[in-house]
Structure formats: C-alpha cells, structure tokens
Amino acid sequence: MADIAVEAHNLTVSYHHKPVLWDVDFQLPQGSLIGIVGPNGSGKTTLLKSIMGLVQPDSGYVEIFGKPLEQVRARVSYVPQRESVDWDFPISVREVVEMGRYRPGRLLRRLDSTDKAIVRQSIARVGLEAFADQQIAQLSGGQQQRVFIARALAQQADLYLMDEPFAGVDATSERAILQLLAEMKVAGKTVVMVHHDLQTVQEYFDWVLLLNTRLVACGPVSSAFTEDNLRQAYGGQLTILSKVAHLVEEHDFPVRDRSKKQRT
Amino acid sequence: MNTFLSDPNAQAVVAGVMLLGASAGLTGTFTLVRKRALLGDAIAHAMLPGVCLAFLLTGQKNPAWLLLGALVSGWLSLLSMDFIARHSKLKPDTAIAIVLSTFFGLGIVLLTYIQHSGYGDQAGLDKFLFGKAASLTIQDVLVFGWVAAFIVGVVLVFFRAFRMLAFDFDFAAAAGMPVRLLEFVLATITVLVVATGIQAVGVVLMAALLITPAAAARFWTDRLWSMAGLSALLGSTAGLFGVGISALAPAMPTGPWVVVWLSVAAAVSALAAPRRGILARSALRRRNARKMERENVLKAFYQLQEANPLQLTAFSKEDIQERGYFRYSILRKTLARLRRLGLVEVVSQLRWQLTDKGLGESRRVVRLHRLWELYLSHKLGMADDHIHDSAEAIEHLLTPDMEKRLLEELCYPARDPHQSEIPYDDPLRSQNTAL
Numbered sequence: 001m002a003d004i005a006v007e008a009h010n011l012t013v014s015y016h017h018k019p020v021l022w023d024v025d026f027q028l029p030q031g032s033l034i035g036i037v038g039p040n041g042s043g044k045t046t047l048l049k050s051i052m053g054l055v056q057p058d059s060g061y062v063e064i065f066g067k068p069l070e071q072v073r074a075r076v077s078y079v080p081q082r083e084s085v086d087w088d089f090p091i092s093v094r095e096v097v098e099m100g101r102y103r104p105g106r107l108l109r110r111l112d113s114t115d116k117a118i119v120r121q122s123i124a125r126v127g128l129e130a131f132a133d134q135q136i137a138q139l140s141g142g143q144q145q146r147v148f149i150a151r152a153l154a155q156q157a158d159l160y161l162m163d164e165p166f167a168g169v170d171a172t173s174e175r176a177i178l179q180l181l182a183e184m185k186v187a188g189k190t191v192v193m194v195h196h197d198l199q200t201v202q203e204y205f206d207w208v209l210l211l212n213t214r215l216v217a218c219g220p221v222s223s224a225f226t227e228d229n230l231r232q233a234y235g236g237q238l239t240i241l242s243k244v245a246h247l248v249e250e251h252d253f254p255v256r257d258r259s260k261k262q263r264t
Numbered sequence: 265m266n267t268f269l270s271d272p273n274a275q276a277v278v279a280g281v282m283l284l285g286a287s288a289g290l291t292g293t294f295t296l297v298r299k300r301a302l303l304g305d306a307i308a309h310a311m312l313p314g315v316c317l318a319f320l321l322t323g324q325k326n327p328a329w330l331l332l333g334a335l336v337s338g339w340l341s342l343l344s345m346d347f348i349a350r351h352s353k354l355k356p357d358t359a360i361a362i363v364l365s366t367f368f369g370l371g372i373v374l375l376t377y378i379q380h381s382g383y384g385d386q387a388g389l390d391k392f393l394f395g396k397a398a399s400l401t402i403q404d405v406l407v408f409g410w411v412a413a414f415i416v417g418v419v420l421v422f423f424r425a426f427r428m429l430a431f432d433f434d435f436a437a438a439a440g441m442p443v444r445l446l447e448f449v450l451a452t453i454t455v456l457v458v459a460t461g462i463q464a465v466g467v468v469l470m471a472a473l474l475i476t477p478a479a480a481a482r483f484w485t486d487r488l489w490s491m492a493g494l495s496a497l498l499g500s501t502a503g504l505f506g507v508g509i510s511a512l513a514p515a516m517p518t519g520p521w522v523v524v525w526l527s528v529a530a531a532v533s534a535l536a537a538p539r540r541g542i543l544a545r546s547a548l549r550r551r552n553a554r555k556m557e558r559e560n561v562l563k564a565f566y567q568l569q570e571a572n573p574l575q576l577t578a579f580s581k582e583d584i585q586e587r588g589y590f591r592y593s594i595l596r597k598t599l600a601r602l603r604r605l606g607l608v609e610v611v612s613q614l615r616w617q618l619t620d621k622g623l624g625e626s627r628r629v630v631r632l633h634r635l636w637e638l639y640l641s642h643k644l645g646m647a648d649d650h651i652h653d654s655a656e657a658i659e660h661l662l663t664p665d666m667e668k669r670l671l672e673e674l675c676y677p678a679r680d681p682h683q684s685e686i687p688y689d690d691p692l693r694s695q696n697t698a699l
Contacts, residue, residue, distance in 0.1 A: 016353070052438045070440075078438035085432045089297060090488045099428050104440040107425050135486035155439070 005190040010060035018249040026218040038211035077157035100154025122153040142173025280405035281503030283412035289477035289499030293492040296478040305471035306364040310341030312371025334459040395466030397518030465519035480530040483537035562626035564588035578615035627687040633659040634680035641681040
C-alpha cells in the first residue's frame, strides 16, 4: 500500500452516551479519492469529526501522515456539511474563502498579498469569480458548496475531509467539483469524502470505506464495494449491536472499562 | 438644549450613555449573529444577586464592588447555562430560561431582604432594576469610557476571528483556532457590557440595548463590518436621544426612552430598508401584480384575434373582460396603462386594439405560456389538464434568456399540447418547423 494518509486504530466514539462508532480500524492511502459510504446514522460525519479532532473518542486514536493531528493540522482541511452553517450570515463569498487563510499563529495579522492572491485563485478554481463580492445567501446550493470547497482550497492542504459536498448540488456544480477532484488527485492530494449516492461510488472514487457503526469494509473500490459488503452495511442485521448501544445509553454505562488502565 | 449641554454633569451623562450604547451595539452584533439573542437578557437578570451580595458583603454602595459582583454573577450564569446545555438533554433555550429565572428570583429575595433589614445606605440599590441613567456621575462615565474603549479594542483586534467563530465554529476549530479562548473573550465582553449597561438602563431593559441595534442594522446591510458599525452608531444615538428627552422633560426616564428610540429604529428598519424591508417587498409584489395584469390583458387581445373568424383586431371592453375574466375596475386601469405605454390604442369610441408593439408583446406572452405548457407536458411528463394553471403564472416570470433555452430544448415547436399554434415574431420560424 502507498503511504498512509489517515490511520484509525480502535476508534470508539459516542454521543450522549450512545455509541456511534465501535472499534473502527482502517488505513487510507495517500493520493486517492476515498468515499465514506453507509446508511443514515451510521457514523460517517462522526468519523470525519473525530479525524478532525472535533469530537473526543472514548477510545482509540487517529493518526494523519503518521503523526497526531496537532502536528500536521496545517496539512489538513475540513469541509463541513453545507447545512451546518447559517447561509443568511452577513458575509461575502470572498470573506468566507479568506477564512481558509487564517491560521492560529497569525490570528491578528492582516492577510498579505500572497494570501489575497491564493483567495482569488481558489475562488476562480471553483468558478465563482463573478460572485466573489456577493452575500452568500444569494447563491444556489451548489454554489454555496463550491464556496466551502474554495475555502478548503485556500488552505492549501494535502488531505481534504469533505462532508457530503455533492448533497443538494446542481449539475453544473457537480461537474465543477468532479473536475476539481480530478485536478487534486493529479496534484497528489488525498480527498476523503462522505458520500450518499451509491450509484456514483464506482465512478467517483478509488477507494471506499463502508461504515455502519462498525467498519464493514475498507479497500479499493473494485474489491471492497461488493454486493455482499453493501448488504452488510445496509442490511440492518445489526439488531444485537443496536440493542446493546441502546442499553449503553439507557444505563449510562461506560463503553470502556475506565477502571483499567488504557493502552493507546 | 444648549443650557443643558453646558452643564458638565449633563455632558458626562450624554457621553456615558452614548459610549455605553456604542459598545452594547458592537457586542450585540456578535450575540445576534451567533443566535444567542436571549443570552443578554439572561445575563442581565442574573447579575442582580451578584450586586446584592456585593452590597451585603461590603455594606456600601461602592460602584466598583457592585460592578465586580455583577461580573461574577453574570459569569456564573453563563457557566450554568453552558453546563446545563452540555450535560443534560435540555435545549439551550430551556437552560437560558431556567438560569434567568433562578438567578433573578434569588436577586429579588436578596434585594427584599436588604430593603427590610435597615441597611442605612441601601437606597438606590433597586435602581439596578430600571437603571439610573439621568443621575450618572462623572465617575460612572469614566468607567463606561474605559469599558467602551476596551470593548471596541477587543472587537477590532478579534473581529475576523469572532466572525469565523460565529459563522462556522467547526471549521474554526478544525483549522486549529483557539475557539475556547475566543468564546471566552466574546463572553467576557458581553458580560462586561451588560454589567456596565444595567447601571444606566437597568436589568430589565439591558437586552434591548444589546440586541435591538444589531437587529435594526441587519436590515440595511449584508456585511458584518458595516452591520457592527451601524449597530454601534444606532446604540449611541439612542443614548443621545434618551438623555435629551429626559433633559427636556425631567419627568421622563432616560433608560426607557433609549429603548423606545431603539425600538422605533428597528421598526423603521423592518419597514423601510431596501430589499429586506416590508415596504420594498410589498412594492415588488405590487409591480409583479401590475405586470401580470398588463400581460393578461395583452394575452386576451391575442386570444380574441386568434378566435374570431372575421380577422377583427378591435374589441370592446366587454369582449376583453369576458375573454380574460377581468374585474372591470382593474381592466379599465390596465387598459389606460397599456395605452400610456403605447401598447394599445382606441380606434373608435368604444373599441380598443393592439399597436404593433402591443401585438409583439402579446405574442410573446402567449408564446411563453404555450412553451411552458409544452415543457411541462413533454419534459416533465405532466398530464395535459394540469399544465395550464402553472403556465398562467410562469408566463409572466420567464426571462428572454429562459425563453431562448426553452426554444432550443424544445426545438422551436409549432404547437402546444392543446394543439394551439405557438406564435413567433418571425413567421418563417414557425413555418419552417411546422413543415
């Protein structure tokens, strides 16, 4: 396998004491387009958020490029779900994309001409030059998605974690995003993407991660995206697991025995 | 007013309330865009027990101690709300309601206790409920000035970081921003502005000073910078207005007038702001209605011409009315408008006909109607008896650009699903495709 972009080991995450990811282990190769696929509520968004350090796992860890996130944060870019923000917010396309250039160490510094040029290029790459100074509410859903992607491009990362960038997107935006993904792949970038549409998995991705609370399969699309694996991911024969999850929630029971020392 | 402004104490009051209004407007902008509008109200109410405890502990009305008490209890209320929202299944608005009423209830208990236990210096503590803007001292104003300068400084320095936090918390956290620190700073200036503000306008009205300027400013602009600036400006003019009113009519309270001014500003904004305002939107709706009336009458002309075997082109109002089911008053006005636009003319006393320009317009409306019907029927597979009503509305909306795309997609069709001819300006066009 090529160099590893993301490695998760023994990852278990719960929300309000309800486990949403159980003992997930995987390695994702660098330079690929990787789809995370699974039914609703199967933990896809949670997986992205725990890679990004936005939710705390109960156990396990994630490494990016072989290092903890803190050491490589500048090389990772996150594209949240479009619905997660208020698009009526008083802000222009350019101002959103500029956020991709803010860095922790220079929070208070103004953007310099290099930053501004990168912002301009990023907007141009998603084809929104004509909208740069418009308020984001005036854009269509697909254009809003492209604003998010432009912001990620402005971060100039090596690994991109995208949460359903194709959701609610028009044909023009879909083509534009696909074109960008192809360019990013050529440039050696790794893109990990939560994806909903099973029809397009084979067409869009090199690698697929099938998820349903636990890991069903992870590998090249040709070998992992099989009917059998899909049936496992979507088949719902997880009744016992979901019942145990419900018990854990009901009794406020720890998912890990904290009385024992943990090995990470 | 001149004599009033020459009094140094009055000058102090004006300056103080204006500074306070500006810093509240600035801070409130972020409270509003983070959708925490109720927070200011909760913090303000939650400060009462802190003020009372500070008085009980020190036994004096030293403004510094009272401010400290307010700050501490405001902060505690924030932490409690956060704790409840995080560790229970209660929603944030429930947490706000619980904390507001609990803290305020405790505050009133303490206040009543103080009033009935003969503390010599307690008079005026209840001013915290409704404020004492008119009797601000130079010392108070100095405090306001420092707080305002501090808040303006913090907002200027952290503006972009605050905006990022407010717009997309997860992205900011993922990019490694110190989101907890930023939240803490934002919460601190909110508590600070509320703690100073309640001395001027009181616990009950403070929320208005925090939120209303920002809410009014939002109507006028689509950028956070200008929204914050406008909000600060509104807050300070409200201060000026409130102090002015109570100077001119001493029976009038300052704080409540500040709030009244802000409410009027918000109401005027909601009404008169361009694009977002109620008036602008209703004007747009009226323009749309006029356009539909005009185009419907033009269409009626076309249909009358199309239907009559004698090739008549001039019709009476009654013919037109019958054809298009118009209300008589609307038809009369619309005909007059069309005549002014040079689209129709009167040929004899009672007969109206289309001008050449009017004929072109009417053809266009009918064409759009029939194209849209064809599109719905052929491309979307809708039943032929369902498409007419949709076309009645959409025909008025389609732009020339959309028309062109429809024509291309449908390959310049000759007839609509009901077998009516689709009229073109260039007669060759339809003949070509009709063959």
